[in-house]
Every structure is written in structure tokens, then in C-alpha cells.
Amino acid sequence: xxxxxxxxxxxAGVTLLEAMERPGRKLLITGNGRCNLTNTDCGLSxxxxxxxxxxxxxxxxxFDAADTLAFxxxxxxxxxxxxxxxYPYSRQAASVLEVLLAELYRLGVKIKLNEKIQEIGxxxxxxxxxxxxxxxxxxxxxxxxxxxxxxxxxxxxxSAAAPATxxxxxxYALARMxxxxxxxxxxxxxxxxxxGDFFAALAGVRCRARVSxxxxxxxxxxxxxxxxxxxxxxQWTKYGVSGIVIFQISRFISTxxxxxxxxxxxDLLPDFEETRLVRHLLNRxxxxxxxxxxxxLAGMLHEKLIPVILKRAxxxxxxxxxxxxxxxxxxxxxxxxxxxxxVTGTKSFDVCQVCAGGVEASELDPRxxxxxxxxxxxxxxxLIDADGPCxxxxxxxxxxxxxxxxxxxxxxxxxx
Ligand SMILES: Cc1cc2nc3c(=O)[nH]c(=O)nc-3n(C[C@H](O)[C@H](O)[C@H](O)COP(=O)(O)OP(=O)(O)OC[C@H]3O[C@@H](n4cnc5c(N)ncnc54)[C@H](O)[C@@H]3O)c2cc1C
Numbered sequence: 001x002x003x004x005x006x007x008x009x010x011x012a013g014v015t016l017l018e019a020m021e022r023p024g025r026k027l028l029i030t031g032n033g034r035c036n037l038t039n040t041d042c043g044l045s046x047x048x049x050x051x052x053x054x055x056x057x058x059x060x061x062x063f064d065a066a067d068t069l070a071f072x073x074x075x076x077x078x079x080x081x082x083x084x085x086x087y088p089y090s091r092q093a094a095s096v097l098e099v100l101l102a103e104l105y106r107l108g109v110k111i112k113l114n115e116k117i118q119e120i121g122x123x124x125x126x127x128x129x130x131x132x133x134x135x136x137x138x139x140x141x142x143x144x145x146x147x148x149x150x151x152x153x154x155x156x157x158x159s160a161a162a163p164a165t166x167x168x169x170x171x172y173a174l175a176r177m178x179x180x181x182x183x184x185x186x187x188x189x190x191x192x193x194x195x196g197d198f199f200a201a202l203a204g205v206r207c208r209a210r211v212s213x214x215x216x217x218x219x220x221x222x223x224x225x226x227x228x229x230x231x232x233x234x235q236w237t238k239y240g241v242s243g244i245v246i247f248q249i250s251r252f253i254s255t256x257x258x259x260x261x262x263x264x265x266x267d268l269l270p271d272f273e274e275t276r277l278v279r280h281l282l283n284r285x286x287x288x289x290x291x292x293x294x295x296x297l298a299g300m301l302h303e304k305l306i307p308v309i310l311k312r313a314x315x316x317x318x319x320x321x322x323x324x325x326x327x328x329x330x331x332x333x334x335x336x337x338x339x340x341x342x343v344t345g346t347k348s349f350d351v352c353q354v355c356a357g358g359v360e361a362s363e364l365d366p367r368x369x370x371x372x373x374x375x376x377x378x379x380x381x382x383l384i385d386a387d388g389p390c391x392x393x394x395x396x397x398x399x400x401x402x403x404x405x406x407x408x409x410x411x412x413x414x415x416x
Pocket of ligand 1: 030166167171380
């Protein structure tokens with residue numbers, strides 16, 4: 001939609017082909033229906049992963065968060081900023097979609113619905129002879145019921161994340177059909193699955209945690225390597241862990257080939273020093289000698305976590321506080337601050353928010369997102385191998401890359 005608006009504003013006649021019964025279905029479920037549409041983080045351009053990480057910096061600078069805010073304000077959307085996370089003032093993703101659709105209609109963009117693209121290629125001319133491959137003005141786009149002709153094509157089919165919204169991964173097949181390399185997609189911003197017999201008991205518990213993902217490959221000469229870490233609210237589930245703090249590191253799990261090399265370490269009291277916590281426990285133990293040890297932890301941790309921590313520390317819940325030794329207090333706090341989890345993988349594309357992987361960025365012109373293989377072919381959005389963290393970064397990538405591809409396609413047509 002952003003590519004279509006930009007190209008149309010620059011004077012191109014644009015047709016938007018959408019596989020679903022309406023465009024923007026994914027947009028409607030973003031930010032839990034509230035749409036975190038960008039982030040005012042001044043380091044935004046450096047937050048992307050994938051082969052497009054370097055290219056993303058230039059693209060997001062061509063159309064940055066301030067441009068996004070100005071763009072939407074011009075379309076009539078009021079926004080609100082919560083610590084850099086920008087939402088529509090209405091707190092409704094539907095508002096964002098409404099203003100985009102209104103602008104598409106105003107510009108006369110033809111929107112063709114239920115038109116799933118099945119093939120894109122170079123047209124042959126009237127006499128049946130092939131035109132020079134990739135020459136602008138020679139594209140056909142075939143859907144189930146129609147074949148469209150185009151001077152330029154912008155491929156913006158999204159990824160394989162949340163396929164029920166329309167992005168079913170078919171864009172990757174189209175890109176491959178056109179000779180582009182696609183880095184195998186894997187789920188990102190997704191819950192993580194772990195091995196353990198205590199998850200059912202903890203399901204539903206939320207707590208603050210610092211999460212560190214460590215790779216300890218036997219073959220690696222460098223020993224343990226910290227792949228990613230983050231602090232925030234963690235949610236325990238019956239299969240493992242979830243929540244934004246887990247989403248942020250999940251791409252490093254789904255893109256890893258050997259799960260047995262990965263360990264998640266949780267610090268369940270990240271705002272307190274280890275020595276301070278040991279002292280706190282021992283002081284409490286002195287004042288409440290008859291209390292059970294589980295009672296000592298009651299003011300520090302969610303009640304459902306306490307038996308799990310005690311088991312990990314090898315201590316009986318019946319132990320009286322008065323009997324707690326310094327060594328035992330140390331072990332307890334060690335279990336709280338270095339809670340180890342055996343990772344088995346991530347949940348599937350159905351529940352992830354974005355994909356790692358996509359069209360290999362070295363095959364794109366970083367200034368225009370035009371294909372280096374075919375003149376008149378452009379890429380935008382999550383179909384490209386770029387993924388950002390939670391917080392509005394992925395939609396900003398969609399706005400920025402859509403703007404860049406839309407503008408370049410329209411200008412090429414003007415000058416070509
Ligand atoms: C639950 C959830 C919450 C999210 N929340 C946020 C958030 O708050 N902030 C944020 O920044 N990001 C969020 N994201 C990520 C963000 O929504 C995506 O990164 C963004 O929508 C990608 O935009 P896109 O245009 O590249 O792809 P999409 O939004 O997926 O759009 C692609 C479109 O192409 C259509 N299409 C696909 N294949 C074909 C075909 N063969 N022919 C014709 N049409 C086709 C699809 O139907 C779809 O309409 C969230 C994602 C999910 C799943």
C-alpha cells in the first residue's frame with residue numbers, strides 16, 4: 001500500500017493486486033489490534049537483521065520514523081507516543097488501514113481483490129518473439145483469472161508469518177521464479193519451546209526477567225558465545241516461554257541449526273545484585289527462624305515459581321528459615337539468577353509476527369530496492385531478508401522500503 005501510494009503520487013498509474021478479499025489484514029492484528037506503527041528510537045536504522053541489515057540503514061534513512069509520522073498526519077491520523085512506541089491515537093489498527101485505503105482511492109489506484117499472483121514474467125511481443133529480458137515495459141503478472149501487463153512490478157507479498165492474513169510465503173516462490181535467491185525463512189518474534197517437566201505448573205505466570213541466549217557448540221573453539229540478551233516481561237507457557245523479551249531473541253533460535261548447542265539463562269530478579277539478595281535472605285531468615293523456607297521467597301517471586309526454584313537449589317520446602325546456611329542461601333539465589341532452560345525450538349509460522357530470511361539483499365540495488373537481475377522489478381517489505389525487533393520496527397521497514405521501491409519504480413518509468 002505504501003509503495004502504491006508513493007508511485008501514484010509520483011505520477012504512475014498503479015494497480016494493486018491483493019490475494020485476499022481486502023488488503024491490510026495483517027495490519028489489523030498488529031500491536032494486539034492497536035498497531036505499533038513505528039518507533040522514534042534514534043538508532044532505528046541499525047536494528048535490523050538479515051542480509052539486508054546494511055541496506056536497511058540507507059532505506060530507513062530515505063524514509064524514517066519522522067517521515068512516517070508526517071505521512072500519516074497528512075492522511076489525518078493522530079498518533080500517540082509511549083516511550084518511543086508510536087500508536088494511532090484511536091489505539092485502533094483499523095484507523096491506520098482506513099487512512100491508507102482512503103489515500104489509495106483518492107489517488108485512483110486500482111485495487112484488484114481476490115487476485116492471487118501465480119506467475120510474473122517478461123512478455124513476449126505480438127509476433128511471439130521474446131523482448132530483451134528484464135527490459136522495462138515488458139512485464140506480465142498472471143493471477144487465477146487474469147493477466148495484467150505492467151511497465152514495472154513491485155513485489156510486496158510479505159513473508160510466511162501469520163499466513164491466515166494472506167502472506168502465505170507465495171512471494172518467495174515468485175521471487176525464486178524470477179531468479180532471485182531466497183534465504184530460507186524461519187519464524188521470528190515467536191514463542192520459544194523448551195524441555196522441562198515444570199512448564200504446565202507455571203503456565204500463565206508472568207515475571208520480569210533478563211534473558212540471555214548462549215551458544216555452546218562443542219565444535220566451536222571460542223567456547224560459550226552470547227548470541228542475544230534482553231530484559232522485560234516474560235510469560236511462562238505450558239510448552240516453554242513467551243513474551244516480548246523472548247520474541248526479541250527468538251530469531252537467533254529459529255535460525256540456529258543445532259538446538260542442543262543453545263541454552264537460555266533467565267535472571268528472575270534482574271534488578272537486584274546477587275550478594276544483596278543473599279544478604280536479604282539471611283537477614284529475613286534470622287528474623288523469622290520458624291518460617292518455612294518457601295515463605296522466605298514469598299515476597300520475592302511469584303508463588304508458582306517457588307517450588308521450582310527450591311527443587312533446582314536442591315532444598316526442601318519444609319526447611320525452617322533458622323536452619324538456612326549461607327551456602328544454601330547462595331544456592332537459592334544462584335537458581336533464581338541463573339535459571340537454565342534447555343531450548344528445543346520455536347513455535348511455527350502460524351504464530352510468529354515476522355520471518356527471518358527472504359530475498360537476498362545483495363541482489364537488490366540498495367538505493368532503489370530494484371532487482372539487479374531485471375530492470376523494472378522492485379521489492380518491498382518483509383519479503384526482503386530484513387527483520388527487526390518488536391516495537392514498530394517491522395512496520396517502519398514496510399513504510400520505508402515501500403516508499404523507496406514505489407518512488408524508484410515511478411521515477412524509472414518517467415525517465416526510462
Ligand atoms: C500478530 C502480529 C502483530 C504484529 N505487530 C506489529 C507491530 O505492532 N508493529 C510492527 O512494526 N510490526 C508488527 N508486525 C509485523 C508487521 O505486521 C509486518 O512486518 C508487516 O505487515 C509486513 O508488511 P508487508 O507489506 O511486507 O507484508 P504483509 O503485511 O504481510 O502484506 C502482504 C500482502 O500481500 C498479499 N499477498 C501475499 N502473497 C500474494 C500473492 N501471491 N498475490 C497477491 N497478493 C499476495 C497478502 O495477502 C498481504 O495482504 C506484526 C505481525 C503480526 C503477525
